Amino acid sequence: MNVTSRIKKNYHFIKFRKLVIVSVLIGLLSAFLGIILKNITEYYEEIFFHKTIINPIFLVFFPVFGLSIIYFLREYVFKKKENKGIKEVFESTNSISNNLPSYKIPSHFINGFLTVVFGGSTGIEVSTVVASATIGSVAQRKQNVFRRYKTELICAGVAAGITALFSSPIAGILFSLEVISKKVTRAFLLTNLIAVSIAFGLLTLLDEKPLFTVQIATWHIKAIPYFILLGVLAALNSIYLTRCVLFFKEQFSKIKTTYFKIIIGSVILSISLFVFPQLYGDGYHAIKSIFINPNELLFSFALVLTFVGILILKPIVTSVTLASGGDGGVFAPSLFTGAFLGLLVAVLLNKYLDAAVIPINFMILGMAAVLSASIHAPFTALFLVCGLTNDYNLFLPILGVCLLSKYTAKMIYPFTVYSYSPSFIK
Template identity: 65%
Template structure:
C-alpha cells in the first residue's frame, strides 16, 4: 500500500472512531436525560393528581402555578426565549450556522416537567426530543470533524431519547428518520443505531417495564370495517387537533401581556380539569383505566363523557401550549386515539352487536391518531407495539396507521411541526 493510501485509511479510521464515540456518548446522555425526566414527571404527577382528587379546588391553583413558574424561569434563567418545540430542531438542521444552544436542555427539561405535573394537558415527549436533540447539537460544535454531521448527531440524540421513553429502538430510529432527518445514509444509520443501542442497553440494565403491558390474544376479521372507520376518524380528528393548536397559538400571540396569557390559559385549563379530570397531565392514567376498566356500564352519560373528552382534549392541549406550557401533540395523540378507539368499540358492541374487543381498539386508536398527527405511520406502529409489549395487532395497526395518515394528509397537508404561515402565501 502506498503512503498516501495508508494515510487516507488511517484518517478514515480515526474519523470513524470519533464518530462512534460521539454517537455512544450522545446516546447515553440522551437516554439518561429521558429516563430522569420520565420518572420524575411520573412520580410528581401522581402525587399532585392524588392531591387534586382529594381536593378538587387544587385544580384552580395548579395550572396557574405551573405556568407562572415556567414564565419566571424563562424571564430570569432562559434568556426570555420561548420554546418552539420541534420546529427549533428543523431550524437548526436547515442551517449550517444556527445551532441549538445548551440552555435548551434545562429549559425543555424543567418546563416540560412543570407543565405536566401541574396539570398541563400535554406530555414530556416533545420536551425530551428537543432536549436530546440539543445534546447532539452541542456535541457537533465540539470538533470541526462533527460539524458536517450535525443532523446525524441531532438524530442520534432524538432516537436515543424516544427509545428510552417508549422502550422501542426501532421507533427511535424511525422517528428520527420520518420526522427529524428524512435523510438516509450509512452515517445516519450508524450513529442513530449506536445511540439507540446504548439507550436500549440502559433500559435492559434497569429492567424498565413497558408503559401499558398487555397480553393481546387475538383479533377478529369481522372487526376490520370498524378498524377502517377508526382509521378514518383518527385522521379527521388529528386535523381538528392540528387546527386547534395552530389557532390558539395564533390567537394567544396577539395578547401582548404574558400575565394575561397565563391567567386566561390557566383559567380555561382549570375549568376543563374540574369538569373532566381525565385531561390532567399526559393522561396516561386515564388510558390505563380504559385498558383495565372497572365497573364499566354503557349509558348515555358515559357516551357523552367520552365525546366531551374527545372534543375538549385538543382545546385544552392547545390552550396549554399557547399560554406558555412546554410540550407537543405526542401524548395528546395517544390519549385521543385511545378514547376514540374505546368509543367506537363501545358503540359497535352496545348498539350494533359488533362483538369486538375494546382493548384492541384502544391500542389501534393510539397508533392511528399518532400516525395521523405527526405523519409517521411506521414510528406509530412500532412505538405503540412497544408501549403494550405485544405485536399481535401488528398488521391491523400498520394498515390503519396508513389510512389515518393519508386521510389527514388529504384534508390538511401540514402537522403542527411542519406548518409555517409562509407555506400558504
C-alpha cells in the same frame, strides 16, 4: 499501499472511531435524560393529581402556578427565549449556522416537567426530543470532524430519547428518519443504531417497564371494516387537534401581555380539569384506568357523553396549555385521544351493530392511528405503540390503520403542527 492511501485510510478509521465514541456518549446521555424526566414526571404528577382529587381547589392554583414559574424561568434564567418545540430542531438541521444552544437541555427538561406535573394537558415527549437533540447538537460542535454530521448526531440524540421514553429503539430511529432527517446515510445508520442500542441497553439494565400493561389475545378479519372506520375517524380527530393547536397559538399571540395569557390559559385549564379530571397532565393515568378490563365496559349514555366531552376538550386544553406558555407537544395528546376514541367506537359498534369487536384492540389501534395522522409518521406510530404495550399481536392491523389515517389526514389537511407555516398558505 502508498503513503497518501495510508494516511487517507488512517483518517477514515480515526473519523469512524470518533463517530462511534460520540454516538455512545449521545445515546447514554440522551437515554439518561429521557428516563429521569419520565420517572420524576410520572412520580410527581401522580402525587399532585391525587391532591386535586382530595381537594379540587388545587385545580385552581396548580395551572397558574406552573405556568407562572415557567414564565419567570424563561424571563430571568433562560435568556427570555421561548421554546418552539420540534421546530427548533428543524431550524437547526436545515441551517449550517443555526445551532441548538446548550441551555435548551435544562430549559426543556425543567419546563416540560413543570408543565405536566401542574396539570398542563400535554406530555414530556417533545421536551425530551428537543433536549436530547441539543445533546447531539452540542456534541457535533465539539470537533471539526463532526461538522458535516450535524443532522445525524442530532437525530442520534432524538432517537435515543424516544427509545428511553417508549422502550422501542425501532420507533426512535423511525421518528428521526420520518420526522427529522427524511433521508438515510451511512453515518445516520451508524450513529442512530449505536445511540438506540445504548439507550435500550440502559433501559434493560435499569429494568424499565413498558408504560402500559395489556393482554391482547387475537384479532379477527371480520373486524377490518371497523378498523377502516376507526382509521378515518382518527384522521379527522388528528386534524381537529392540529387545527386547535394552530388556532389557539395564533389567537394567544395577539395577546401582548404575557401574564394575561397565563391567566386566561389557567382559567380554561382549571375549568376543564374540574369537569374532566382525566385531562390532567399527560393523561397516561386515565389511559391506564380504562385499560383495566375495557372489554367488560358496559354501555351507558353517561359514558358516551363523558368520552365525547373528553375528545372535544382534550385538543382545546392541550392547545391552551401550549399557547399560554407550557412546554410540550402532540405526542401524549394523540395517544390519549386515540385510546378514548378507540374505546368509544368499540362500545358504540358493540351496542348498535352487535359487532362483537374487542375494545382493548380498538384502544391500541386508536392510539397508533391518531398519532400517525398527527405527526405524519405511520411507522413511528406503529412501533411506538407496540413498544408502549410490549405486544405485537396487532402489528398488521396497526400498520393498516396508521397508513390509512396518515394519508386520509394529509389529503384533507396537509400540515402537521411541525410542518405548518403561515407562509405556506399565502
